[in-house]
Amino acid sequence: MAQESESRNLDKVIVRLPDGMRDRIKNSAERHGRSMNAEIVQALEQVFPPEPDIIEVIDRVHQAINQAEAAQSLPYRKGLIAALDKLSERLTSGIEFNQARTSTLSPSFLRMQDFTLRHERWKRASENGIETSDLAREIERGLFGKLDRNYTWTAIDYFKEGRADLAYKLLRLNELKFADPSDAEALIVSHLRKRYEENWGDPDEPYEPWSD
Known part of the structure; x- marks a missing residue:
């Protein structure tokens, strides 16, 4: 009964398939040991994956920056880090920009502090609007x-x-x-x-x- 109730709550979409596609879906489902519905959902998940939220995207960018910094032998390492850093800056801002700060703290701490500040500025821009100086x-x-x-x-x-x-x-x-x-x-x-x-x-x- 619980499964029937859950099934009734799922979105249902009627799709008109071109000739021959139903058989292709059926054959693929049999090869993978899935129902035709599960096979279609799996295919749609690959084409329309869920969009990550802004925090997930930023985390992935930061991980890529750390990996690029560790790859000392790559000739394009500096360019990659710069590109990822610029992407992070754009993602966290709405139309946001790095604001230079004078400090004697360690570079690693400054980088983490900068990421935190960018996230705070992104939240501020979302709530209050983009500042004219950033525009x-x-x-x-x-x-x-x-x-x-x-x-x-x-x-x-x-x-x-x-x-x-x-x-x-x-x-x-x-x-x-x-x-x-x-x-x-x-x-x-x-x-x-x-x-x-x-x-x-x-x-x-x-x-x-x-x-x-």
């Missing part, structure tokens, strides 16, 4: 570096018309929360206008995006 540094790192003329001009125009929600959606920032929305918007608009002027001319001149 500015991310912009310097190339946050909008791949925007072409069409996207840049359209985003500027949206801001100009007071439709910041559409601009943020276009820039894929609509799910982010800023600690000071007005300062963040002013910074983004200023950067976009400067980028447009440097590459395509006056952003206030008429332009038909995607016309070419």
